[in-house]
Amino acid sequence: MASSSSSISFIFLLLLFTISVAAAQIKPIYLPGTYQSSLLKKQEKTKIPFKTHYFPQILDHFTFLPKSSKVFYQKYLINDKYWHKGGPIFVYTGNEGNIDWFAANTGFMLDIAPKFHALLVFIEHRFYGDSMPFGNKSYKSAKTLGYLNSQQALADYAVLIRSLKQNLSSESSPVVVFGGSYGGMLAAWFRLKYPHIAIGAVASSAPILQFDKITPWSSFYDAVSQDFKEASLNCYKVIKGSWAELDALSAHEEGLTEVSKIFRTCKGLHSVYSAWDWLWEAFVYTAMVNYPTKANFMMPLPAYPVEEMCEIIDGLPKGAPKLSRAFAAASLYYNYTQTEKCFNLEGGTDAHGLHGWDWQACTEMVMPMTCSNESMFPPSSYSYKEFREDCKKKYGVEPRPHWITTEFGGYKIEQVLKRFGSNMIFSNGMQDPWSRGSVLKNISASIVALVTQKGAHHVDFRSETKNDPDWLIMQRKQEVVIIQKWLEDYYRDLKQN
């Protein structure tokens, strides 16, 4: 098996598509396994304290072609339980998935709403969840998907928020935008592009610098590896060594049967790549959600699951094959609840219509990634040529790898924003591999970085629990204090004008 690099979707497991160095080995997009799908279904049914609305949204904000004014219905959620009219509006700028799921996993906003008497609004991103401009034909081809991108999404939020404030007769209510991951990027960019609509942005785990050559391409997988290395050097070495064993089996005639046995698959595997991806996903996403408390974001997992995985590896006999030990660790991710008798590594369905990120990754969200020799994954380089060919084959359009940095900037961000902009929080946990592509240092008095060494992917946005560690309680408190200051400034300025 050749070395691989992977383009990872922020949150969902789905889009791990491995581009092998040999073109012949290019794999189709990995779709979510039945485990994830069934879990997601359960999570989406979780009762959340929001009312659902639909907004007639314009298809294309940036042309005036006859087609542009086509309207689609954009879903958004509202909670006005704590709102005092004229009070602030906290808007979550939805990312690449069903908005209910983000609402269910952004308890922080619900936790702080009473203190601020805030209205809560969660807006679904176009082309995700129920907000499909062309119904079930939305993902059909570039002719429909062409309208799926971040600038259109930001304009959607601007139009919807303005209309909402008008309908509520609360036009002087200050708006603060919140977002995690890609949603955090959108929140940060929204504050930069629409300062007249949002007075501030809380961007949690938002890798706005993961583009072009701003952040070293190996940083993501180096960070994953560091999480495991910090938990246990042996654990890191076992995982690092397991790929070669899998590779060796793939060359073997009986390899597929052997791998199916090791991975306790429900059905015999069609490709060794499935096991490869299955492991890869487990390690990457566990690093992302290496939360300090038991949680169920991607999967039900214990507190600090990376440490748990490494305890499993370290607890097994040293002589045992590395691949078996890696499998045992990965099983924690897929089967912490111990309800699975066997694993379905292949044949997942896209039950939630979440293909969209792959389109975005192939057009604007071009984030080159490599695995260095120091990572626990096999070393791999990045070939833009292959990436481009793959995307052109899939969608028939040309990627624009420099567009995001042209439209939103990123290079020398400290210098650019030192004297421009204000009221932004970039929160990050260094356990999260995406943190390396985010803003990790204060830029100015009001564009600040809140960094925790032990935090993971937008952990600050999760509901508070009684087991939260002090550093997390402190981080959230800092966020509240800063938001409070933005609002005080706003109301003071309002009186003066």
Place this chain on the structure above:
Amino acid sequence: MASSSSSISFIFLLLLFTISVAAAQIKPIYLPGTYQSSLLKKQEKTKIPFKTHYFPQILDHFTFLPKSSKVFYQKYLINDKYWHKGGPIFVYTGNEGNIDWFAANTGFMLDIAPKFHALLVFIEHRFYGDSMPFGNKSYKSAKTLGYLNSQQALADYAVLIRSLKQNLSSESSPVVVFGGSYGGMLAAWFRLKYPHIAIGAVASSAPILQFDKITPWSSFYDAVSQDFKEASLNCYKVIKGSWAELDALSAHEEGLTEVSKIFRTCKGLHSVYSAWDWLWEAFVYTAMVNYPTKANFMMPLPAYPVEEMCEIIDGLPKGAPKLSRAFAAASLYYNYTQTEKCFNLEGGTDAHGLHGWDWQACTEMVMPMTCSNESMFPPSSYSYKEFREDCKKKYGVEPRPHWITTEFGGYKIEQVLKRFGSNMIFSNGMQDPWSRGSVLKNISASIVALVTQKGAHHVDFRSETKNDPDWLIMQRKQEVVIIQKWLEDYYRDLKQN
């Protein structure tokens, strides 16, 4: 003749389309008369010290439809005579016309280039001049014109500037954007939306607040009237009274012949409206270009042409018909050189393909205007319904009257930009009727308003002359000092990072 309100193009005379209160009286778009066309031709041939280039520009930055990546050739001009590599790049963000013409009329940039060792770049706006995405079919219908708008234009500038800096191997050169009128709006918006590309913006006579209900709708024509009133109360009264005389003639059987005679037309008029517009234009544009020195921007005119017009009116016998006196004053505008024996009020051709503004005015650039009872024009109201119907009839698309304020803001701009953004100059002269829709007060330490009582439409951007009054010399000096500070800050920050 019913009362009228007019939507005025910033610079060119062409798009004065009168929307009469009675729908039946809606006039077609007024196209430039042969006088203007021949003058413009002469001006365009003026030798300007720039080299012409063409940049392969993407048609649609904000969708990834198969059509979006179509390329067109965008014209831009370069002068590198004064540039020291690594030094600043001064970019003019072109507005609604041939870029050569703006380059010829923005001598200020050429005047200050040696001091700053600056590279000068003038970029033509898409769908104007030679930058036609669909060649001579560019204005054919909404299917092609749909790509003509300010957001696409700003993205063009971003892409072109980034590419240019790369090609010059001068990526750390600071860029300052300049623009006058609509070009000034673009410069201001460019600094707000692309702070990572431009470190500052000089926006001269940029009415970014002339939208929605931000600026009183009557302010434009009130300002024109004030210019004339300040020159002479009698002059103002004569012009104010002339419309009724024209109106009376239009009701008369022999009226058309009589009007043709009064207006010394080369051919008999087909419509009294032509005389109406001819007068209207002369007064409005003379107010705009009420420069303190002899100049040839719209037309060759003497210093302070409003005063000259009023001297003509005041010099004629009090008993003479007001219409004749108004005609005599307007003749200064059309025939200061005294070379015209008769006037062509009808049948102008669109020799320069400048229709574009009318499309923009019908889609995004919706600037409602009325004439108050105090103005020297007949009182008129604004009917969005009629405007919309007219635009739909012409182009088949729906105007988006709130889009500019959603995309770029404008409401409570002092509050929004007090704590956001930096390095912007809004320069205005109060003689210019567009000044009322611009920023006339300092917003923060680095977002400043430079206002002169006697200045007209972007007079500060004209080449210096030996007759420039002190206030104009001072205004330009202030601009230079401020730009100097932006650059010093930039280079200091660059060293520190």
